[in-house]
Amino acid sequence: MRSDDPLLKIEGLRSGYGRIEALHGVSLEVRPGEVVALVGGNGAGKTTLLRAISGVQPVTAGGVRFSGTDLTRASAHARVKAGIAQVPEGRQIFSPLSIEDNLRLGAYLRKDAEIAADLERVYDLFPVLKERRRNPAGGLSGGQQQMLAIGRAMMSRPKLLLLDEPSMGLAPVLVDQVFAIIARLREEEAVTVFLVEQNAFAALSIADRGYVIETGEIAMTGSGRELLTDERVREAYLGV
Amino acid sequence: MPDFLQFCVSGLTVGAVYALVALGFTIIYNASDVVNFAQGEFVMIGGMTTVFITAAGVPLHFAIPAAILAAMVIGLLLHRLAIEPARGASAVTLIIITIGASIFLRGGAQIVFDKQFHSLPAFSGDTPVMIGGAAVLPQSFWVLGGAAVIVALLWFFFNRTLLGKAVLATAANRLAARLVGINTSFVVGFSFVLSAAIGAIAGILVAPITLTSYDIGALLALKGFAAAMLGGMGNPLGAIVGGLAVGLLEALGAGYISSTYKDAIAFIVILAVLFVLPGGFFGRASTERV
Numbered sequence: 278m279r280s281d282d283p284l285l286k287i288e289g290l291r292s293g294y295g296r297i298e299a300l301h302g303v304s305l306e307v308r309p310g311e312v313v314a315l316v317g318g319n320g321a322g323k324t325t326l327l328r329a330i331s332g333v334q335p336v337t338a339g340g341v342r343f344s345g346t347d348l349t350r351a352s353a354h355a356r357v358k359a360g361i362a363q364v365p366e367g368r369q370i371f372s373p374l375s376i377e378d379n380l381r382l383g384a385y386l387r388k389d390a391e392i393a394a395d396l397e398r399v400y401d402l403f404p405v406l407k408e409r410r411r412n413p414a415g416g417l418s419g420g421q422q423q424m425l426a427i428g429r430a431m432m433s434r435p436k437l438l439l440l441d442e443p444s445m446g447l448a449p450v451l452v453d454q455v456f457a458i459i460a461r462l463r464e465e466e467a468v469t470v471f472l473v474e475q476n477a478f479a480a481l482s483i484a485d486r487g488y489v490i491e492t493g494e495i496a497m498t499g500s501g502r503e504l505l506t507d508e509r510v511r512e513a514y515l516g517v
Numbered sequence: 518m519p520d521f522l523q524f525c526v527s528g529l530t531v532g533a534v535y536a537l538v539a540l541g542f543t544i545i546y547n548a549s550d551v552v553n554f555a556q557g558e559f560v561m562i563g564g565m566t567t568v569f570i571t572a573a574g575v576p577l578h579f580a581i582p583a584a585i586l587a588a589m590v591i592g593l594l595l596h597r598l599a600i601e602p603a604r605g606a607s608a609v610t611l612i613i614i615t616i617g618a619s620i621f622l623r624g625g626a627q628i629v630f631d632k633q634f635h636s637l638p639a640f641s642g643d644t645p646v647m648i649g650g651a652a653v654l655p656q657s658f659w660v661l662g663g664a665a666v667i668v669a670l671l672w673f674f675f676n677r678t679l680l681g682k683a684v685l686a687t688a689a690n691r692l693a694a695r696l697v698g699i700n701t702s703f704v705v706g707f708s709f710v711l712s713a714a715i716g717a718i719a720g721i722l723v724a725p726i727t728l729t730s731y732d733i734g735a736l737l738a739l740k741g742f743a744a745a746m747l748g749g750m751g752n753p754l755g756a757i758v759g760g761l762a763v764g765l766l767e768a769l770g771a772g773y774i775s776s777t778y779k780d781a782i783a784f785i786v787i788l789a790v791l792f793v794l795p796g797g798f799f800g801r802a803s804t805e806r807v
């Protein structure tokens with residue numbers, strides 16, 4: 278694979294719920310090493326798109342290619358194996374299980390000997406998780422649960438990390454922390470990031486490129502800076 | 518007093534069987550939200566298959582694993598042919614499917630086996646052991662001990678193995694389980710196979726005491742379900758306590774009131790308890806999943 282070949286390439290993707298279509302032919306790509314942001318309002322189809330990329334959402338047309346392989350019909354676990362991990366909307370931690378079990382399950386498909394070392398790295402990143410590692414994950418605060426969901430996704434050693442509104446419902450100081458962590462993951466772990474956010478300003482600020490999605494269609498694309506300064510984006514998503 | 522002890526022993530023995538049936542309900546319910554009313558049929562299949570294989574001249578220690586294996590295969594087929602194709606159907610639809618499957622299995626057993634009552638020889642003879650004035654059949658120790666071993670193995674499986682944790686993760690959050698790469702369809706199929714094995718073992722252990730026939734499954738499923746509800750649907754500890762409680766209620770009701778109405782007495786007490794504690798002894802805060 279050449280370095281400018283896309284890691285993730287989505288073409289003409291259509292998907293929905295029952296007879297209602299939520300994505301009307303979405304095309305986009307994410308290149309290795311990039312942080313790409315997808316911004317859009319309530320119900321625009323962001324979550325549906327991430328679900329379709331992870332294989333937990335039926336796709337009616339179009340395709341998903343990852344690392345040069347067609348994954349459109351692949352199972353969800355085959356996609357994790359291929360290197361796609363998702364931090365889903367609303368965190369979706371395994372509440373009754375311990376924090377350590379949550380993280381260990383993130384490496385469910387791995388067979389290598391470095392799982393324990395990676396666990397320590399996640400604990401270094403999020404020391405509060407280590408302190409409470411034997412406790413049920415449901416007892417963590419919202420921000421800590423978000424850290425756990427990110428750590429769990431990192432435990433699969435993904436090539437591509439999908440994040441669905443990681444700042445949702447967090448206090449402003451925690452929002453800053455989450456975005457700092459995303460920046461750090463990209464620096465230290467060389468992971469490619471596809472980030473979905475309603476918090477368009479923060480997302481576009483750390484993104485190399487961005488896409489704007491409106492009612493199931495890509496309405497605009499450009500570099501993070503271009504979109505941040507675009508009149509229409511500023512009006513619709515930045516409230517200025 | 519010896520009477521009371523005697524009733525308790527027989528109550529705990531059948532109670533252990535109800536507990537195992539209730540555990541089967543719990544494992545499948547947690548992994549898939551399916552209330553599997555075919556659970557009692559696994560008990561029947563375990564007992565009846567062992568009876569017929571040993572009748573053909575095969576020694577008991579080969580017949581038992583073969584019967585457990587037969588039940589596991591049927592558990593897998595139940596999942597693959599009846600439950601998996603109906604994925605996404607409502608809870609009521611799925612319950613009706615499992616009731617249909619149990620009727621089908623009963624009909625099949627009537628043809629493959631027969632309509633007679635059968636017994637197995639007790640594993641360690643029939644000479645009762647006297648404990649505090651109560652005569653305890655050696656087979657009761659097999660039932661209680663077997664149930665205890667199964668509970669211990671299950672504890673180990675769910676707390677100490679990655680696959681066990683994957684089952685718990687699937688129960689806790691299906692979407693997240695899929696997103697970390699757990700094949701949830703495999704996990705649900707696995708929980709059917711596991712529950713089938715547990716049911717079959719219960720059926721084999723208790724066959725020397727209670728006799729077995731093609732149609733014992735329906736009442737056992739009902740008792741096991743009642744036990745699971747009493748303990749709190751979805752809670753393994755609740756299933757065990759609920760099972761033992763139903764067995765004790767039945768034996769004490771039969772001993773002190775009337776053996777004709779022992780089932781009715783047990784169910785009335787269960788209804789009364791559930792009226793006061795709708796979630797059962799160890800119920801979850803929310804009952805919306807039921």
Ligand SMILES: Nc1ncnc2c1ncn2[C@@H]1O[C@H](COP(=O)(O)OP(=O)(O)OP(=O)(O)O)[C@@H](O)[C@H]1O
Pocket residue numbers: 294297299317318319320321322323324325326366475
């Ligand atoms: N489970 C569902 N059943 C039916 N329709 C759904 C379901 N989930 C989402 N939708 C619809 O699909 C469309 C896209 O929803 P989606 O959740 O992908 O939007 P989103 O961009 O993630 O929104 P938000 O920012 O609120 O999370 C919306 O019109 C929504 O109402």
Ligand SMILES: [Mg+2]
Pocket residue numbers: 323324325366
């Ligand atoms: Mg969303």
